[in-house]
Every structure is written in structure tokens, then in C-alpha cells.
Amino acid sequence: MQYIKRDMESLILNLSQEYSCILITGPRQVGKTTMLEHIMSKDRHIVTLDDLQERALAKNDPSMFLKLHPTPVLIDEIQYAPELFSYIKMAIDKGAPAGSFWLTGSQAYKLMTLAQESLAGRTAILHLSSISQHELYGKNTLSRFSLDLDVLLEKQKNYEAADVSLIFERIWTGSLPGLVSKKYSNRDVFYSSYLQTYISRDIREEMSGIDQIKFIEFIRAAACRIGQLLNIHSIAVDVEISDDTAKRWLALLEKSDIIYYLNPYSNNLLKRTIKNPKMYFFDTGLVAYLTKYSSSEILLNGALNGAILENYVINEIRNSYLNLGIEPPLYYYHDRDNNEIDIIIEQDGLIYPLEIKKSNNPNVSMIKAFNLLKKSLIPLGTGAILCTKENVSAIDSENLIIPIYLL
Numbered sequence: 001m002q003y004i005k006r007d008m009e010s011l012i013l014n015l016s017q018e019y020s021c022i023l024i025t026g027p028r029q030v031g032k033t034t035m036l037e038h039i040m041s042k043d044r045h046i047v048t049l050d051d052l053q054e055r056a057l058a059k060n061d062p063s064m065f066l067k068l069h070p071t072p073v074l075i076d077e078i079q080y081a082p083e084l085f086s087y088i089k090m091a092i093d094k095g096a097p098a099g100s101f102w103l104t105g106s107q108a109y110k111l112m113t114l115a116q117e118s119l120a121g122r123t124a125i126l127h128l129s130s131i132s133q134h135e136l137y138g139k140n141t142l143s144r145f146s147l148d149l150d151v152l153l154e155k156q157k158n159y160e161a162a163d164v165s166l167i168f169e170r171i172w173t174g175s176l177p178g179l180v181s182k183k184y185s186n187r188d189v190f191y192s193s194y195l196q197t198y199i200s201r202d203i204r205e206e207m208s209g210i211d212q213i214k215f216i217e218f219i220r221a222a223a224c225r226i227g228q229l230l231n232i233h234s235i236a237v238d239v240e241i242s243d244d245t246a247k248r249w250l251a252l253l254e255k256s257d258i259i260y261y262l263n264p265y266s267n268n269l270l271k272r273t274i275k276n277p278k279m280y281f282f283d284t285g286l287v288a289y290l291t292k293y294s295s296s297e298i299l300l301n302g303a304l305n306g307a308i309l310e311n312y313v314i315n316e317i318r319n320s321y322l323n324l325g326i327e328p329p330l331y332y333y334h335d336r337d338n339n340e341i342d343i344i345i346e347q348d349g350l351i352y353p354l355e356i357k358k359s360n361n362p363n364v365s366m367i368k369a370f371n372l373l374k375k376s377l378i379p380l381g382t383g384a385i386l387c388t389k390e391n392v393s394a395i396d397s398e399n400l401i402i403p404i405y406l407l
Contacts, residue, residue: 004181006035007135007142007323008128013039015325016099020092021123023078023103027257027282028198030130031177032104033076040102045069048076055080062087071100079105080205092122106202107255124325129257130175130283132319133407144324145317145345145407147352147382147400152392155406162405164358164388165300171312172296174285191289195219202256207248214239218249222259222279223290227307229276229334230261250279257282262314265331265344265351267377274334280311287311309404310342310356313386316407317343339369350381356404357387364395 012035015022024032037046047069049055058065058081066087069075078084088101101123134142139158146152162170173179173187176194184190199212221238225231236246253259261277281287287308293299299308314330321328333341333353343354353370355362362385370383383399386407393401 002181003034003038004031004131004135004177006031006128007132007319008126008325009035009039011323011325012036012102012126015124015126016102018098019122019124020096020098021088021101021103022099023105023123023125024128025105025107025125025257026128027130028106028202029176029178029194030128030282032106032128033074034177035128036074036102036104040074041072044072044074044102046074046076049080050077059083066091071096072102073100074102074104076104077106078103079107089122106257126325127257127322129315129319129322131177131180132175132323133170133316133405134320134323136180137405142323143320144326145320147384147402149392149394149400152400152402152406156392156403159406161390161403163390164360165296167309167312167388167404168300168305169296171284171308172288172293172299174283174288175315176283176285179285187285188289191286194286198256198258203252206252206255214241215249218246219253219258220290222250222253223281223287224304226280226287226304227278227310229274230279231276258286260318262330262332262343265333265341265346274336278332280314282315284308284312284315306358309358313356313404313407314343316404317345320407333369333373335372339372341369341373344373346378348381349378351376351378352381353383355383355385357385360388360390362387362389362395362401367395367399370399 012022024036026032047054049058062083065084075084091100137159140155178184179187179190195216199215203210203215218235218239218241221235225235232246232250233243236243250259259279259281261279263277264273264275266273288299291304293302299305318328318330329346331344331346333344341353342356345352345354351373353373355366357366366385367383373380384402385395385399386402386404389401389403392403395401
């Protein structure tokens with residue numbers, strides 16, 4: 001299996017010159033440990049808390065655990081032994097050198113809370129998601145998503161164009177390293193095993209006695225609703241569980257980074273906005289598997305095609321920020337008159353509206369909702385339609401047309 005270089009590598013190495021502890025969170029199987037093993041020096045020791053004996057020692061005698069695993073050390077799946085955090089804090093306070101501790105874990109919320117409580121100001125926290133288009137096909141230096149026309153035209157020179165069929169092949173295949181690297185050839189077996197492992201390891205740790213079959217039905221019901229306003233009751237009815245159970249199970253999916261939410265953009269001058277978040281999955285291949293699309297061609301023409309394309313594009317933009325250690329400033333707009341804008345980026349004192357379309361011939365009618373943002377307190381920046389057109393173009397001087405393969 002050929003290693004796929006990750007965009008976050010240089011950031012980790014740079015931060016390791018400044019911070020004694022680096023914590024990498026992210027979903028299972030996105031390559032956190034593989035990446036760190038690839039870039040670490042030969043003197044760094046590796047220990048995984050998937051090993052039950054090591055886990056027991058870390059929980060019951062953290063001091064002895066750290067004596068047996070001296071720095072520099074990589075501790076994998078740190079969430080299994082939160083008792084280690086206070087001892088790592090003591091080691092840092094006693095002068096542990098920069099780069100002493102590299103930690104990984106697959107429960108971001110839990111780990112971030114623990115790190116912020118015990119290691120505030122002492123650790124750099126990064127989030128690694130699945131493989132991005134840039135990591136697979138990019139030939140330029142990593143940058144966050146840009147609406148700069150010169151940047152886009154330069155990228156276009158170096159990227160091989162991908163039509164709608166190829167984009168949907170990428171969507172259907174998914175972006176987990178085990179699949180895109182060709183280590184595993186049977187996609188259905190891979191995702192089936194992924195779900196079973198996820199339930200066995202993470203869900204049972206958080207909630208004992210959970211009905212596995214019912215929970216997979218629940219994940220499938222959630223996958224059918226990507227890109228929609230979150231309606232917990234609707235999911236609960238589909239799976240025949242209570243609203244409270246559905247809420248708890250969604251929290252488990254979010255804690256394990258299977259799903260994430262895009263929050264609504266609003267301010268005092270935009271009073272008719274809907275307040276519900278919209279839900280997305282970290283990997284579109286998992287969505288396609290859960291919703292039983294057997295090929296990319298069927299998915300391209302299926303009822304979910306618009307929503308899963310939206311999920312894919314948002315993942316790519318989101319990853320361009322996360323891989324630089326930046327919290328993605330992404331929102332959406334939806335008001336009570338059913339005006340919608342798929343993405344709003346707020347940064348540098350401006351708001352940038354984006355629409356996502358499967359079309360290769362976008363038109364001005366697709367961006368009419370952008371005008372609503374002129375009521376906002378924050379000035380409106382460049383807008384764009386992200387679509388399957390082959391070349392960078394424009395609707396007008398204020399709104400670009402950007403091919404999805406350039407993200």
C-alpha cells in the first residue's frame with residue numbers, strides 16, 4: 001500500500017517545535033496513527049491503548065505507564081485512559097521538551113474537553129478527517145478554500161479536470177485511506193466491517209446494552225437526511241425509538257466524528273432565519289453504503305445526488321481549514337420564506353455566499369438568495385456557484401463559477 005502524504009504533516013512538525021503535547025483527534029480509520037508514524041523520528045516510542053494490558057496499566061497506574069513509555073512517545077487511542085492527562089500535565093510542568101507527547105484519539109469532544117481541563121495552554125489540538133481531493137490530486141501548496149480568481153486560475157493549470165461522473169465516482173468510493181489507497185478492494189466489506197468495529201469499540205464504551213441492529217438502522221436513517229434541517233423526531237419515528245434516544249444516539253455519532261453540523265448564519269438584521277442545524281457525514285462513501293447505492297452511476301441519478309454532492313463539497317472546504325489547524329468558519333442560510341444558501345463563509349470582515357449545483361451550466365437564478373445577505377451587518381464578499389463545469393468562469397463581476405474538482 002502506497003502512503004498518501006497528508007496535508008497536516010508540516011503543521012504537526014512545526015507545532016512540535018513549540019508545544020510539549022500534540023493531540024490529533026478524528027474519526028476511526030482516517031490515518032491519524034499512520035501519518036504520525038510516517039513523520040516521526042526513530043527515537044519516538046509507540047504504544048496503543050487498544051492493547052488491553054497497556055490500557056489497564058494506564059488507567060490504574062498512570063505514573064508507572066509513563067515510566068515504561070518514556071518521551072518522546074506516541075500514545076494511540078488516548079481516550080481509553082483519561083487518567084493519563086493529569087500526569088502528562090505534571091510532566092510538562094516539570095519541563096518536558098517540545099514534542100514530548102503525541103496523542104491520538106477518535107472521540108474529539110471528549111478528548112478536547114479533557115485536554116482543555118488538564119492541558120490548557122500546554123497542548124496543540126488538531127482534527128484530522130478523511131483524505132481530501134487536494135491530498136489525492138493537488139499539485140499546489142495547501143491553502144484554505146479561496147475565492148481569489150488568480151489563485152483559482154493558477155490551480156486550474158495544474159489540476160486534471162473531473163467531470164460529473166468522475167466526481168460521483170469519488171463520492172461513492174469515499175475518502176478513507178484504506179479504500180482510496182487500494183489496500184482494500186471490496187468496498188462493501190470494508191464499510192460493513194467499519195460499522196461493526198465502530199459499534200463494538202466506541203458505542204459500547206459509551207452506552208452498554210445498545211441494540212446493534214436498531215443502531216445501524218438509526219445511522220442509515222440519519223444518512224438519508226444529510227443536508228437537511230435537523231429533525232430529530234422524524235429520525236426517531238423512522239426507527240421506532242423515542243426522541244430522547246434519537247438525541248442521545250446523534251450525540252454519540254457526533255462525539256465519534258461520524259457526523260457534524262453546519263449551524264445557521266444569522267444576525268440581528270436577519271430575523272427570519274431557521275435556527276436548526278444541518279447534518280453531514282464525514283465520509284460520503286459511508287453515506288452511499290448506508291443508503292444502499294450499488295454504483296456511482298446509480299448514485300449520480302438517484303434521489304440523494306444533490307444532497308450527497310453538497311456533503312462532499314462541504315467536506316472538502318471544511319478539510320482545507322482543518323488541515324491548516326483553522327476552525328472552519330462555515331454556516332448555511334435558510335429562512336422562513338424558504339430562501340436558501342448552501343454555505344456562508346465568514347472571515348476577514350466579510351461574508352462569502354456559495355451555492356452547490358450538479359449543473360455544468362449554472363445561471364444567475366441560482367444566486368438570487370445572495371442578495372438577502374446585503375441586509376447583514378457584515379459586508380458581502382465574492383460569491384460563487386460550485387458546480388461540475390470544467391473551467392473557472394463567472395456569473396458577473398461579483399460571483400464566480402468554480403469547478404468542484406478544484407476544491
